[in-house]
Amino acid sequence: MNDRSIDPLNNQSDFDRNARTTNWPDTTPPAALATGWFMACLMLGALYFLPAMLPFLFNASSFAVGTVVSLAMFWFFYGMGWTPKRSAGMAGIGWLWALAVAIFTVLHLVVASQIATVDVGRALTSLAILMFMIVSAALLADTLFVIEDGALARAMTLVALIFFGVAALSIAGIQPPTQSIGEKPIFPYTEPSFFALTFAPVLIYLCISAPLWLRLIWLAAALVLALVLANLTLMVVVLLAAAVSLPLLILVPSFLAAVSFASLLDLSYFTDRINFTLTSKNLSTLVYIQGWQLLDESLRNTMGWGLGFQQLGIGYTNVPASIRLNQLLGFDLNLTDGSFIFAKIGSEFGVFGVTFSGVVVYLSIKSFIALRFTSRGGDRMPAPLMLCHAILLGSVVELLVRGANYFTGSIVLFLSACFFLLRVKKMRSGEIT
Numbered sequence: 001m002n003d004r005s006i007d008p009l010n011n012q013s014d015f016d017r018n019a020r021t022t023n024w025p026d027t028t029p030p031a032a033l034a035t036g037w038f039m040a041c042l043m044l045g046a047l048y049f050l051p052a053m054l055p056f057l058f059n060a061s062s063f064a065v066g067t068v069v070s071l072a073m074f075w076f077f078y079g080m081g082w083t084p085k086r087s088a089g090m091a092g093i094g095w096l097w098a099l100a101v102a103i104f105t106v107l108h109l110v111v112a113s114q115i116a117t118v119d120v121g122r123a124l125t126s127l128a129i130l131m132f133m134i135v136s137a138a139l140l141a142d143t144l145f146v147i148e149d150g151a152l153a154r155a156m157t158l159v160a161l162i163f164f165g166v167a168a169l170s171i172a173g174i175q176p177p178t179q180s181i182g183e184k185p186i187f188p189y190t191e192p193s194f195f196a197l198t199f200a201p202v203l204i205y206l207c208i209s210a211p212l213w214l215r216l217i218w219l220a221a222a223l224v225l226a227l228v229l230a231n232l233t234l235m236v237v238v239l240l241a242a243a244v245s246l247p248l249l250i251l252v253p254s255f256l257a258a259v260s261f262a263s264l265l266d267l268s269y270f271t272d273r274i275n276f277t278l279t280s281k282n283l284s285t286l287v288y289i290q291g292w293q294l295l296d297e298s299l300r301n302t303m304g305w306g307l308g309f310q311q312l313g314i315g316y317t318n319v320p321a322s323i324r325l326n327q328l329l330g331f332d333l334n335l336t337d338g339s340f341i342f343a344k345i346g347s348e349f350g351v352f353g354v355t356f357s358g359v360v361v362y363l364s365i366k367s368f369i370a371l372r373f374t375s376r377g378g379d380r381m382p383a384p385l386m387l388c389h390a391i392l393l394g395s396v397v398e399l400l401v402r403g404a405n406y407f408t409g410s411i412v413l414f415l416s417a418c419f420f421l422l423r424v425k426k427m428r429s430g431e432i433t
């Protein structure tokens with residue numbers, strides 16, 4: 001089917017067609033307008049880089065503290081009026097969703113406690129952080145995603161250059177020491193996979209928004225980085241960005257040429273990563289297998305209900321990959337985060353988590369179609385909407401390939417992108433302006 005024959009935005013098409021040819025209503029204070037690109041860069045940078053710094057520098061077990069600090073910075077800027085904002089309705093929407101999620105989570109945990117022992121303190125502490133993230137994401141949707149196109153494009157380019165810069169410094173061995181056991185850490189990330197899943201929406205946005213020659217440069221640079229770092233997750237990100245942004249006349253020959261060239265290289269690390277057997281000594285592969293085995297074990301032991309919020313890895317587990325990892329390392333690894341979000345949310349929320357994951361995949365497919373349509377010469381969408389779709393598409397990497405936990409900056413941006421689509425719907429209905 002010809003890409004141009006598809007209307008990828010479906011029931012949001014009227015709004016998006018108008019938005020492609022007009023700017024957002026200008027209700028931003030002059031100070032925020034003057035610093036819009038800087039504030040966008042600061043908000044994105046805080047969410048992308050700050051949560052990972054504590055695990056890198058101090059071997060902290062979670063990204064949560066860094067995420068809370070980055071959101072506290074955002075609230076300060078928001079309260080001071082330094083961020084653009086367009087409507088007053090998103091805070092209430094955020095609180096409604098936060099309360100709904102809290103009520104559901106507590107009720108689900110009560111039932112889960114009748115199936116197995118749960119750590120209530122851990123669950124409630126994490127729930128408070130999650131509610132803070134949800135409300136913050138709603139407000140972020142009212143600021144980051146309504147910044148003027150040029151300002152957001154400038155901010156995203158600067159963020160991308162920072163990503164490439166820290167990777168280059170890491171390759172050169174110029175970075176702070178870390179106590180983490182992660183392979184090939186890239187400051188502030190303890191491992192290249194965390195770098196990759198965070199970088200995914202940035203690369204996708206750049207490849208959609210740039211002219212063809214510049215897309216090829218961004219993709220080539222990312223591909224070289226993936227090969228130098230020998231990271232399969234980053235390779236998946238590059239392939240996803242290429243698939244959504246390149247014409248088929250370039251995509252297919254480039255893929256065939258890459259395969260031919262790859263046959264001349266030593267790609268044993270990548271082949272080890274896709275050797276999904278317990279004989280593998282690759283820790284990343286074993287952790288990934290462990291995630292699927294934990295999901296299967298949790299669903300079977302709880303009859304599909306789930307272990308309860310933040311209960312993965314807390315109780316006893318007896319999956320083969322965990323035993324293998326313990327034999328190799330002498331301790332457990334990634335039991336509480338499941339290695340990727342689908343394993344964690346499916347294990348903890350059972351059929352509800354599996355259903356939610358299906359919705360995320362559906363949204364990512366819709367975003368792929370929307371971005372592919374735009375990249376092939378379809379009507380241009382505003383930069384904030386483009387970033388929203390890039391985040392939703394990039395989220396599939398964190399969902400199915402490699403993830404940290406619920407409390408990352410990329411999860412906040414995913415929630416914010418969902419709130420932005422909700423904001424669009426409410427604007428069309430006249431509920432908010």
